[in-house]
Amino acid sequence: MYLMDYVRANARVTSAVEPYNEVDMLAFASLPYLALEGAVGTGFTKEDRSIGEAVALYRVKLHGDPNPPGLFIPRDFIDIFLSMEDAPRYRDLKIYGYRYKWSLEDEEQFSAVTLETPDGDMIVAIAGTDDTLLGWKEDLNLAVNGHIAGQKTSVDYLNELLGKRSGRFTMCGFSKGGHLAVYAPAMCDAPERLKAVYDFDGPGFRDDFLSSERYASIADRCLLIAPRYSAVSRMLNNIDNYVVTRGTRRGLYQHYSNRWIVEGNRFLREPDFAEGAKQFHEAFMTILSETPEDVRRLSMDTVFRVASESGYQSLTDIWRQRNKTVPHIIGAIFKLPKEQRDLVFPFVIRMLRITTTYYGVKR
Numbered sequence: 001m002y003l004m005d006y007v008r009a010n011a012r013v014t015s016a017v018e019p020y021n022e023v024d025m026l027a028f029a030s031l032p033y034l035a036l037e038g039a040v041g042t043g044f045t046k047e048d049r050s051i052g053e054a055v056a057l058y059r060v061k062l063h064g065d066p067n068p069p070g071l072f073i074p075r076d077f078i079d080i081f082l083s084m085e086d087a088p089r090y091r092d093l094k095i096y097g098y099r100y101k102w103s104l105e106d107e108e109q110f111s112a113v114t115l116e117t118p119d120g121d122m123i124v125a126i127a128g129t130d131d132t133l134l135g136w137k138e139d140l141n142l143a144v145n146g147h148i149a150g151q152k153t154s155v156d157y158l159n160e161l162l163g164k165r166s167g168r169f170t171m172c173g174f175s176k177g178g179h180l181a182v183y184a185p186a187m188c189d190a191p192e193r194l195k196a197v198y199d200f201d202g203p204g205f206r207d208d209f210l211s212s213e214r215y216a217s218i219a220d221r222c223l224l225i226a227p228r229y230s231a232v233s234r235m236l237n238n239i240d241n242y243v244v245t246r247g248t249r250r251g252l253y254q255h256y257s258n259r260w261i262v263e264g265n266r267f268l269r270e271p272d273f274a275e276g277a278k279q280f281h282e283a284f285m286t287i288l289s290e291t292p293e294d295v296r297r298l299s300m301d302t303v304f305r306v307a308s309e310s311g312y313q314s315l316t317d318i319w320r321q322r323n324k325t326v327p328h329i330i331g332a333i334f335k336l337p338k339e340q341r342d343l344v345f346p347f348v349i350r351m352l353r354i355t356t357t358y359y360g361v362k363r
Contacts, residue, residue: 001262003027004076004083010265011087015117021265022225024089025123025172025198026257030077032098032111032127032177034058040098040113044164051084051115052091058082076258093117099157102134108149109135110180112157120167121195126154126184128175128202137304139176139203143235144288144296146206150176154184162190171197174257175232178202182222182239186214197222200257204236227254228270231359234281236288244270251359280358287350298340299347306332326352 001009006023039058041047049057058081084090094116101110111127129135142148162169171194173181178199185194191214199222209215224242226233231252233242245267247254261268288296306329333345 002076003030003258003260003262004079006262007080007083007087007090011083011089014088018265020117020123022198022223022267023262023265025170026174026200026225026260027080028115028123028125029127029172029174029177029198029200030080030125030257031095031115032100032113032125033077033130034081035061035100036098036113037100041096042098044097044114044161048094048096048116050091051081051093051095052086054095055082055085055091059085074256074258097157097161101153103149104134106149107134107138107141108153109138110150110153112154114161116165116167122161122165122167122169124158124161124169124171124181124184126171126173126177126180128173128177133304133308137300140300141297142176142179142203144300145293146209146236148176150180151183151187154180155187158184158188162188162193168193168195170195172200173198173202174200175202175255178224179205182215182218183209186212186218191218194218194221199224199239201226201230201233201255202238203232204234204238207237210237210239225267226273227260228272228274229254229277229359230273231255231277231280231355234273234277235284237285243267244273246270252355276358280354283354283358287347287354291347295343295347299344302333302336302340302344303329303348 003023003026007027010018036054036058038061039054041049095113096116097112097114099110099112101108109130111130113125115123115125117123129139138148138150169185171181171185173179179202181197182199182202182205185191185197186209197218202224219239219241222239222241224233224239225245226242227247228244229247229251232255246261247256248259248261249256307325330348333341333348336344
């Protein structure tokens, strides 16, 4: 059984019978990926709607069958939301506080939404990277530098929510959203109101964050769930409390959370990460330790500048032209002034090499 199967199979099982669990939290984490403008209010004190009402408005907005949100964002995310409209388990949850930010200047792509249970507790869902090139640049900025603009935005969002709503809160997020779901409550004004954090295959953190008192105050309430061949959660160092699950896709495509195996009300447990994922983590951390931060930054800026100047707007664009994308970017790096080329080229090649070594398999 997969995520979509779980949502449909449990549609009539209310939370009073089966409390919301880790699989539900992944379903909730998929919602802020959708364009919810007009269906969900942006405020925290007005325009409260039930999920059932929001889905009805969203259907009107769709005007038929939508295209998938992007290469790494499955159509299942749309179907999950649509299936909640008449489901007793989900339809009466309040949904509000939808925010979306896309800023080229700040190199930021951020999206979040809040759900509220009948007992007044809140579930804050934060999206990970969308299909835009900017979103993936931010993701790699996080991987190589450990900090992004979305960290501050997520804290601001949570503080605004907690200042206007009472009750306790749970965080959930997929990919980059999982990282932010850990970061925001650690840095917010009321961490004592946190119930739990569900981080689904989120990138890791710098050691200064993991060793901080702020993180220590919430660490026992955080759970990372990632597939056996995870690459994303192997970037930087991650939280200690984790569960390894099994996905039916291969290599990098195990990041597709809609193909993680569900057993009952939780994800299938595996003993540990695959050896290749562990070796990738070690190689990744070695490269970071041997490469100054300014060189990492220059390298990422160069790769994405070349990609955008070549007309690529999304990861889907790059994937559709993948046979020429990488050679084109490498060729453009060779055209840089020698002092820049000598800095950028070794870092980019080493990153490409470890990725293809440990994850260079077909779907």
